[in-house]
Amino acid sequence: MNPRSVVRQALERVESGFDAAFGARLNPLYQLGALGWFFYWIVAVSGLYLYVFFDTGIERAYASVEYMTHEQWYAAGVMRSLHRYASDALVVVVLLHLAREFVLDRYRGARWFPWFVGTPILWLIYASGISGYWVVWDKLAQYVAVATAEWLDALPIFGEPIARNFLHESVLSGRFFTLMVFIHIAVPLILLLVMWIHISRHTHARSNPPKALAIGSLAALVVLALAYPAVSQGPANLNEVPAVVSLDWFYLPLYPLFDRYSGLALWGLVGGVTLLLALLPWLPPKRVSAAATVHLDNCNGCGRCEADCPYSAITMVLRTDGAPFSQQAQVDDGRCVRCGICTGACPTATPYRRRSELVAGIELPQLSMQSLRDGTVAAVEKLRGDTKVIVYACDSAAARGLENDHTAVVNVPCVGHLPPALLDFTLTRRHADGVLLAGCRRGDCAFRLGIDWTEQRLAGLRDPYLRKRVPRERIHCVWAGFDGRAVLLREAAAFTERLRSLGSFKPGERGPAGAPAGTMVEN
Amino acid sequence: MLRILRGSAQALAYAAFVAFIGYFSASPSYTHTDPDKALIRLSFSHAGAPVRPCRRLTQEELAQLAPNMRKPMDCPRERLALLVEVTLDGQLLHRGSLPPSGLRGDGSSTAYERFTVDAGRHSLGVRMRDTPRESGFDHQREWQIDLKPRQSVMIDFRSETGGFKLL
Structure with a gap:
C-alpha cells in the first residue's frame, strides 16, 4: 500500500469518528x-x-x-x-x-x-x-x-x-x-x-x-x-x-x-x-482516460447531463447536426473528471435496447453503456448461488474481495454513473436478485454529487427516475468509502440474507407501502 | 441514550476546536529580544557624491552634440557607495559598504541595521564616507548614552539638518 493510501485510511478512520458524533451530513471534515x-x-x-x-x-x-x-x-x-x-x-x-x-x-x-x-x-x-x-x-x-x-x-x-x-x-x-x-x-x-x-x-x-x-x-x-x-x-x-x-x-x-x-x-x-x-x-500529471463523449445520434438535447455534471464540464449549445432538437450537449475535456454522472443522467442510457446498438447520448468511451450492460450480464452469469447479488462499486469503495459464489462486483467510476434504467434492467430481467451500490461516504462523494443524484434518482426526486415497478427492497446502498471494507462485507452478507428471505423476484412484486428508495447505510 | 452520547461528542469536538483556536491565537509567547538588552538601529537614506566631478565640455565636443543637447557640463549620474562604521565603546560594531540604488546606480544608498546590545552606559560612535576620498570620513558623531533594558534608539542621518542624529 502506498503512503498516500495509508494516510487516506487513517484520515477516513478519523472521519469515521466524526461521522459517529455528527452524522455524515454534519461531519465538519466533509x-x-x-x-x-x-x-x-x-x-x-x-x-x-x-x-x-x-x-x-x-x-x-x-x-x-x-x-x-x-x-x-x-x-x-x-x-x-x-x-x-x-x-x-x-x-x-x-x-x-x-x-x-x-x-x-x-x-x-x-x-x-x-x-x-x-x-x-x-x-x-x-x-x-x-x-x-x-x-x-x-x-x-x-x-x-x-x-x-x-x-x-x-x-x-x-x-x-x-x-x-x-x-x-x-x-x-x-x-x-x-x-x-x-x-x-x-x-x-x-x-x-x-x-x-x-x-x-x-x-x-x-x-x-x-x-x-x-x-x-x-x-x-x-x-x-x-x-x-x-x-x-x-x-x-x-x-x-x-x-x-x-x-x-x-x-x-x-x-x-x-x-x-x-x-x-x-x-x-x-x-x-x-x-x-x-x-x-x-507533479506528476494525472493519467486520465478519454473525456465523456457526446453521441449526437442519441442526444436529444434535454440538458439533464448539464444539470447533473458537478464540474460545469457540459454546456448546451445550438444543434449542429440538423436533428429536430434545438440543443446538443458539448463537453469541455479540460473540465471533465471522467465520473460518468452525465451518463447516469442521460435518458437514452437505457439497457433494454437489443435491436440497435446500445449507445447513450453521452458516454465515457472507456466504459460505454453497452460494456456496462454486457459486463453486468457476464458477471452475474458466473454466479452459482441461489441468491444472486450484483454490487456496483465506485472506485472509492472498498469492494476488493467481495466476490463470491453469489456476489459479483462491477466497478464504475462513480455510482452516479449508473442510470436507474440499468438497475431496473438488472432486477426486472432477473439477472440478479438484488443490487448493492457501494460508494464513497455520504457527504464526501469523490465526484461531489454522485451519491446525492443517485439517492434522488432512486427516490424519484430527480430525473431520470427509477421506475416504480422496481422493488426498492432489492436495492441496498452502502456509503462506506475507502476504509469501509468491514462495513461493506457485513452489509453485503446481511443484504444477501434479506434477499434470501424475499425469494426470487416476481414481476409485479411490490415492496411494503411507503418503502424507502432503497435501503441505505453509511459508514 | 445514543442522542445524548452524540450530543456530548459534538460538544466535546466544538470545545476542543475552540480551545485549540483560543490557545494558539495568543500562546505560547515569543521572546523576540532578550528583555535585558537594548536595541540600536541604524537607518537612513543618503546619496553619495557623484563618482567623478562634473567636467566642462570642449567646444569640439559641444559641436558634436545636437543643438538642443548642448549642455556645457558633463555630470555623471552614478553615485559612490557609502562606507559606514558603527562603534560601541571603541569596538567596531559594524562596517559596511552601501551601494547606490537604481539600475544605473544613481539613487540613494540606504542603511538598515540593528544591533542588540547590553543595557547600560555606552559610548556610541558612527561615521560615514560619502565622497571619493581614500581615507577618513566625511561625517562622524559620537554619543554617551545610558540605555535601559528594552530601550530602542535609532541613528538617523539627515544631511540638511547637520548629519547624524540619535533618536
Whole structure:
C-alpha cells in the first residue's frame, strides 16, 4: 500500500469518528470548504461592525480598540474576539481542506483549477490577517509592522526601507498606517473574489455549511469570545523594543524565523513552497482516460447531463447536426473528471435496447453503456448461488474481495454513473436478485454529487427516475468509502440474507407501502 | 441514550476546536529580544557624491552634440557607495559598504541595521564616507548614552539638518 493510501485510511478512520458524533451530513471534515466560507463571513460582518468604532489614525487607533474591548465589551468586544477567532478558524479549516484534498488526490487532472486558484487564496488570507494585527497598533502590531517591513525590505525593490516608517516616533508615518488600514479592507475583498473563482467550476458549490453545523460553530466561537476575549498587548511604543509578544501562531508562525534567517532566505522558502503548491497538480500529471463523449445520434438535447455534471464540464449549445432538437450537449475535456454522472443522467442510457446498438447520448468511451450492460450480464452469469447479488462499486469503495459464489462486483467510476434504467434492467430481467451500490461516504462523494443524484434518482426526486415497478427492497446502498471494507462485507452478507428471505423476484412484486428508495447505510 | 452520547461528542469536538483556536491565537509567547538588552538601529537614506566631478565640455565636443543637447557640463549620474562604521565603546560594531540604488546606480544608498546590545552606559560612535576620498570620513558623531533594558534608539542621518542624529 502506498503512503498516500495509508494516510487516506487513517484520515477516513478519523472521519469515521466524526461521522459517529455528527452524522455524515454534519461531519465538519466533509464541510471544510463551506466552513471556510462561513468563517470568512463572520470575519467580514464582525469587521464591518468594528470599523464603525475604529479610528483609522495612528494616534487614536489603539485607544479606539481599547474602548471596544473594555468599554463596549458586550458588543464590540465580542465582535473583536469573533473577528480574531473566526480568522484563526479560517486558517485552520483552509489548511485542513488543502491537506485533505491532497491526501484524497482531488487536485490533479481536471481538478487542477480550484487547487491552483487556492494558492493565492493562502497568500490573501495571510495578508488579510497580518495587516489586521498591524492596525491594532499595540506592541504586537509594532513587532509585526517592523518585522514585516524588514522582510519586505529584503527585496531589492523599495527605494527607502519601509521599516523606517516604524522605527521612531519622529519618523512614524501615519499615512503608511492608514494605507495598512486600507489594505486590511481591500485584501479581504480581493480574497472574496478569488474564493468565488475558486469554486466557479463547481455546480451546486457548497459555500454554506449545513445550518446546524453553522450554528454550532458560531455558538462555540461566541463562547470562546466571552470566556477568553481577544485583548491588546499594550500600546505600541517605538522607543521600546516589544521584547516578548504573544503571537497568533495561526498567522504569524514564520515570524520567529525572521530573527534567525535572512529575509531573502525566507522569501526563497515561501516562494518555493508557493511554487510547489501551485505546480503540484502536474507533479506528476494525472493519467486520465478519454473525456465523456457526446453521441449526437442519441442526444436529444434535454440538458439533464448539464444539470447533473458537478464540474460545469457540459454546456448546451445550438444543434449542429440538423436533428429536430434545438440543443446538443458539448463537453469541455479540460473540465471533465471522467465520473460518468452525465451518463447516469442521460435518458437514452437505457439497457433494454437489443435491436440497435446500445449507445447513450453521452458516454465515457472507456466504459460505454453497452460494456456496462454486457459486463453486468457476464458477471452475474458466473454466479452459482441461489441468491444472486450484483454490487456496483465506485472506485472509492472498498469492494476488493467481495466476490463470491453469489456476489459479483462491477466497478464504475462513480455510482452516479449508473442510470436507474440499468438497475431496473438488472432486477426486472432477473439477472440478479438484488443490487448493492457501494460508494464513497455520504457527504464526501469523490465526484461531489454522485451519491446525492443517485439517492434522488432512486427516490424519484430527480430525473431520470427509477421506475416504480422496481422493488426498492432489492436495492441496498452502502456509503462506506475507502476504509469501509468491514462495513461493506457485513452489509453485503446481511443484504444477501434479506434477499434470501424475499425469494426470487416476481414481476409485479411490490415492496411494503411507503418503502424507502432503497435501503441505505453509511459508514 | 445514543442522542445524548452524540450530543456530548459534538460538544466535546466544538470545545476542543475552540480551545485549540483560543490557545494558539495568543500562546505560547515569543521572546523576540532578550528583555535585558537594548536595541540600536541604524537607518537612513543618503546619496553619495557623484563618482567623478562634473567636467566642462570642449567646444569640439559641444559641436558634436545636437543643438538642443548642448549642455556645457558633463555630470555623471552614478553615485559612490557609502562606507559606514558603527562603534560601541571603541569596538567596531559594524562596517559596511552601501551601494547606490537604481539600475544605473544613481539613487540613494540606504542603511538598515540593528544591533542588540547590553543595557547600560555606552559610548556610541558612527561615521560615514560619502565622497571619493581614500581615507577618513566625511561625517562622524559620537554619543554617551545610558540605555535601559528594552530601550530602542535609532541613528538617523539627515544631511540638511547637520548629519547624524540619535533618536
